Amino acid sequence: MTNRSAAPSIDVEMDVGALFKSLWRALPYIIVLMLIVAAGTYVLLSRMAPVYKSEATVLIASGESDLTRPTGATGTDSGVLDEQAVASQVQLIKSRDLARRVAEKLNLAGRPEYDPANGTSLFTDLLARIGLARNPSDSSQEERILGQYFSNLSVSTIEKTRVIAIDFSSTDPKFAADAANAIATEYLALQREAKRDTTDDATKWLEAQIADLQGKVKDAEAQVETFRSSHDLFSSGGTTPTTLPTQQLADLSAELGRARAARSDAEAKAATIRSRLETGAPLDQADVINSPLIQQLVGQQVTLRAQLAQLSATLLPGHPKMQELQAQLAGLDRQIAAEARKIVDSLEADAKLAAAREAELQRNVDQLKTRASTASDAEVQLRALEREANAQRDLLDTYLRRYREALSRTNGDYLPADARIISRAAVPIEPDFPKKVPLTATVSVVFLLLAIAFVLIRELASGRPMRQVVIAEAVPAPAVVASPAPERPVAADGHVRWADDHGLRRMMPSEPTIAPQAMSEVERSLSAIAAQVIADKKRCIIVTLAEESDAAGRPLAAAALVRALSRAEQRVLLLDLRSDGANATTMGEGSGLPGFTDLFAGDASFAQVIFRDRKSRAHFIPAGRKPVAPDVQNGERLKTILSALDHTYDHLVIDAPDEMIPVIGSAAQAAMVVTEFGPADPRTVRAFNRVTTASIASILLLMVDPASSARVESLPTLDGEAAA
Numbered sequence: 001m002t003n004r005s006a007a008p009s010i011d012v013e014m015d016v017g018a019l020f021k022s023l024w025r026a027l028p029y030i031i032v033l034m035l036i037v038a039a040g041t042y043v044l045l046s047r048m049a050p051v052y053k054s055e056a057t058v059l060i061a062s063g064e065s066d067l068t069r070p071t072g073a074t075g076t077d078s079g080v081l082d083e084q085a086v087a088s089q090v091q092l093i094k095s096r097d098l099a100r101r102v103a104e105k106l107n108l109a110g111r112p113e114y115d116p117a118n119g120t121s122l123f124t125d126l127l128a129r130i131g132l133a134r135n136p137s138d139s140s141q142e143e144r145i146l147g148q149y150f151s152n153l154s155v156s157t158i159e160k161t162r163v164i165a166i167d168f169s170s171t172d173p174k175f176a177a178d179a180a181n182a183i184a185t186e187y188l189a190l191q192r193e194a195k196r197d198t199t200d201d202a203t204k205w206l207e208a209q210i211a212d213l214q215g216k217v218k219d220a221e222a223q224v225e226t227f228r229s230s231h232d233l234f235s236s237g238g239t240t241p242t243t244l245p246t247q248q249l250a251d252l253s254a255e256l257g258r259a260r261a262a263r264s265d266a267e268a269k270a271a272t273i274r275s276r277l278e279t280g281a282p283l284d285q286a287d288v289i290n291s292p293l294i295q296q297l298v299g300q301q302v303t304l305r306a307q308l309a310q311l312s313a314t315l316l317p318g319h320p321k322m323q324e325l326q327a328q329l330a331g332l333d334r335q336i337a338a339e340a341r342k343i344v345d346s347l348e349a350d351a352k353l354a355a356a357r358e359a360e361l362q363r364n365v366d367q368l369k370t371r372a373s374t375a376s377d378a379e380v381q382l383r384a385l386e387r388e389a390n391a392q393r394d395l396l397d398t399y400l401r402r403y404r405e406a407l408s409r410t411n412g413d414y415l416p417a418d419a420r421i422i423s424r425a426a427v428p429i430e431p432d433f434p435k436k437v438p439l440t441a442t443v444s445v446v447f448l449l450l451a452i453a454f455v456l457i458r459e460l461a462s463g464r465p466m467r468q469v470v471i472a473e474a475v476p477a478p479a480v481v482a483s484p485a486p487e488r489p490v491a492a493d494g495h496v497r498w499a500d501d502h503g504l505r506r507m508m509p510s511e512p513t514i515a516p517q518a519m520s521e522v523e524r525s526l527s528a529i530a531a532q533v534i535a536d537k538k539r540c541i542i543v544t545l546a547e548e549s550d551a552a553g554r555p556l557a558a559a560a561l562v563r564a565l566s567r568a569e570q571r572v573l574l575l576d577l578r579s580d581g582a583n584a585t586t587m588g589e590g591s592g593l594p595g596f597t598d599l600f601a602g603d604a605s606f607a608q609v610i611f612r613d614r615k616s617r618a619h620f621i622p623a624g625r626k627p628v629a630p631d632v633q634n635g636e637r638l639k640t641i642l643s644a645l646d647h648t649y650d651h652l653v654i655d656a657p658d659e660m661i662p663v664i665g666s667a668a669q670a671a672m673v674v675t676e677f678g679p680a681d682p683r684t685v686r687a688f689n690r691v692t693t694a695s696i697a698s699i700l701l702l703m704v705d706p707a708s709s710a711r712v713e714s715l716p717t718l719d720g721e722a723a724a
Contacts, residue, residue, distance in 0.1 A: 022459045023452065030451040038444040042436055050431030052173040056180040057423040058093075058187065060086050060162040086162050089419065093155045093166060093187050099146050101186050106179060109141060113171060114148045153183070163422070173428045180425035191417035199406050199415065206403040213396040220389035227385055231378040249368040256361040263354035270347035277340055294339050301332045523564075526557075529672065529700050530564040533651065538670035540642070540652045542697065544661060546675035546687040554578075555704055557674045558655035559586050559613075559620075565651050566618040572651040573610070574620040575642075577660050584622035587613045597624030600637060606644070619649070632663070642667050658690060665694030672700040679703070 092098065108114040154167040166183050170176040275281075308325045315322050409415060533541060543558040558574055565572040576583040581591040588611050598604035599621070609621050632638060642664065645652050654664060665671075671691045675684045679701060688699060 019456060019459055023455055026451075026455045030448065030455070033451065034444050034448050037447045038440050041443045042440045045434040045436045045439055048434055049171050051169050051171055051433040052176045052428040053167055053169045053432035054173070054177040054180045054425040054428050055168075055423075056166045056184045056421065056425040057158075058164045058166065058184055058419050059422045060089055060164065060419050062418055086157055086164070090155050090157060090164055092190070093164065093183065094150070094153065096146065098183070098186055098190055099149055099153075100142075101190070102179070102182050103145055103149060105182055105186065106175075108145050108149065111175075114145045152179075164419075166425075168425070169432065177425040177427045184421050184424070188417045188419060188421070191419060192415050195415040195417070196410070199410055203403065203406045203410060206399055206406065210396065210399050210403060213392060213399060217389065217392045217396050220385070220392050224382065224385045224389050227378075227382055231382070249365065252361060252365045252368060256358065256365055259354055259358040259361055263351050263358055266347045266351035266354060270344045270351065273340055273344045273347070277337055277344075291339060291343060294336055297332050297336050297339070301329060301336075304329050304332065525702060526560050526564040527567075529561060529702065530568055530570075532700065533565065533670060534568055534570060536670070536698070538698070539646055539650070540654070540668045540670075541700075542661065542664065542668045542671040542691065542695070543653060543655050544658065544671065544673055544687060544691065546673060546677060546681075547683040549674060549676045549683075549704070554580065554582055555674055556582060556586055557672065557702060557704075558653055559583050561672065562618045562620065562653050563613065563616045565653070566613070566616040570650045571648075572618050572653060573645060573649045574613075574618065575645065575652060575654045576621060576623045577654060577656045579623050579628065581623060583620060583655060584611075587611070587615070587618075587620045588622065591622075592625060593622040595622030595624030596641075597626040597628055599624070599641065600629055600632060601626055638663060639667065661690050662694040665691065665697070668695050668697040670700060671695065671697045672702055674702045674704060676704050 103109070103114075152169045154169075156165050156167075157163070158165060166180050168176050168180040168183065170179065304325055308322070308329070311319075311321060311325070317323075541561070543561065545554065549555065558576075562572050562574040574583060574587070575596060577596060584593050584595070585591050593611065594604045594609050596609065599606065599609045603626070609624070610619050611622070612618075613620055642652065646667075654668070656664060673684065673687050673691065675681070675687065677684050684701075688701075691697065691699060
């Protein structure tokens with residue numbers, strides 16, 4: 001292999017030290033000039049006339065009292081409370097009509113501050129002549145006064161409130177306070193006048209409407225009475241007025257119901273007494289018992305029964321005395337039965353009379369129904385006329401009530417404004433402008449920055465801080481290198497490194513580039529594993545070793561897999577959880593770098609522990625300089641770190657010892673088991689079982705031949721699925 005040298009290149013760079021030296025030399029002059037500018041600024045500000053500012057605040061709220069609020073009005077006026085209404089009140093305070101009233105009240109025309117035409121300076125005349133300023137004499141006195149008035153006035157709303165701040169500036173502190181208070185007072189007076197004008201207009205309109213409605217109500221009521229009399233539709237009075245035919249029909253219907261009830265009652269009583277007479281049952285009905293004759297007969301019957309019972313103790317039933325008493329009892333029973341039949345006949349006669357009364361009432365009801373049906377259309381028209389009259393009467397009552405309220409408010413001169421002054425302006429003690437110390441400090445700082453910028457720009461324009469640098473680069477010549485058998489290079493720490501071949505190595509710019517060898521079997525195996533990982537979208541991959549696979553030096557399969565994924569245009573990071581430092585030595589050309597243990601302990605950030613691989617675009621996190629924390633096994637902080645890395649990179653490769661597999665196994669989608677033995681070897685099977693016990697990840701078995709051959713074989717997983 002031969003090399004050839006390239007022509008040296010010339011570059012230009014800035015000498016920062018020379019710039020600072022130039023600035024240091026000019027610093028005394030800058031400070032002196034800054035002090036002169038500060039003194040001049042302070043003197044100039046001291047000679048300026050001070051301007052004082054005073055503030056009055058007004059709250060926008062309904063001024064109505066609960067006792068004087070119009071009927072039907074709510075406690076809060078929505079038209080006053082919204083932001084648009086408050087902004088409208090700000091414009092009202094800044095209106096020209098209000099300004100004219102305040103100017104007249106404060107006699108602004110007599111103050112020299114508000115009439116510049118009477119005292120123009122030479123400088124103002126010069127600017128007006130050359131067109132840079134407007135000549136005050138070209139405008140009217142009112143325009144000049146209002147112009148100065150609006151330049152001194154500032155009206156704003158306080159955020160998230162309904163408070164308006166009125167600020168007024170003047171060279172006279174007392175006048176500033178008087179002007180702010182006068183503006184607030186005239187604003188309230190203007191609101192009251194606007195309400196008075198509105199109330200007067202409403203009163204006049206209500207007068208016209210009331211006069212018109214009175215005539216309409218009178219005509220509507222006359223039409224109702226005329227229609228009722230022409231169609232014989234008279235009201236019967238009461239709380240619920242009804243027409244005369246309707247009331248008569250209701251009365252006859254009630255009378256018909258009573259007649260039917262009387263007939264049914266008489267028929268039922270007669271039938272009951274008759275059935276008891278026929279069956280010989282006791283007659284205990286009220287109509288029978290209440291008969292005086294039957295009561296007398298029953299008394300005699302009781303007496304005879306008592307005598308019969310007394311004689312039966314000494315005489316036999318066939319004795320003449322006993323037979324006489326029996327005959328008397330039988331006669332009394334016949335008399336009671338005959339009297340009961342008379343009562344039945346009387347009840348049946350009452351029933352017939354009630355039936356006749358019922359028939360007569362039914363004929364009358366039928367006649368009234370016919371009359372009521374013929375008058376239904378007239379009643380509908382009558383109700384329509386009554387509704388119209390009632391509507392006109394209600395509207396008239398409403399207008400009359402409002403008219404009386406408006407008239408009483410106008411006559412009583414009670415028209416509250418929708419605002420009130422919550423803070424009157426006070427005479428200011430200190431001027432608002434100029435602020436001598438803050439303005440002097442600001443001018444001094446600005447001058448200092450401009451002076452420093454001027455010195456630096458002048459130095460750069462001179463070209464003195466620039467210098468030339470000659471850069472020589474070595475340009476490699478093409479070379480052909482034989483493909484020797486892969487070897488395991490031994491690092492300084494005694495660990496055997498994974499055979500990367502030149503296909504995995506990218507030399508640093510200062511080293512000659514070697515022609516790539518033909519792809520070895522190891523590289524093809526890793527490329528196949530990387531392609532499988534990318535195709536299956538496996539984001540988190542664990543790399544573990546079978547027992548005794550690192551007897552002659554640990555294979556750096558994790559670093560090789562990361563580089564293979566990086567060559568496939570994947571964003572990949574290697575997280576080294578082994579404490580031997582082999583990965584950091586291979587990928588970072590050094591050990592002792594801050595890494596995972598420092599990040600876990602909180603002594604370093606992600607930016608401090610992530611490094612770039614010197615042979616690829618992959619990133620890696622070394623094991624770290626601190627010992628492994630005892631609480632790393634709980635997995636909580638470790639899961640947080642893994643989640644952050646998983647959201648940042650396409651793939652996360654973890655080179656993990658056996659004791660860390662139960663902690664991180666649940667987060668892995670794939671696991672690569674590296675072994676120097678066969679797939680059926682107990683050492684390989686135990687490594688396989690360690691992964692499948694802690695995770696459901698797919699297993700990728702990478703078999704490493706100590707004689708530098710390697711291949712990828714399929715190994716069935718525990719659930720029967722094949723893993724590449």
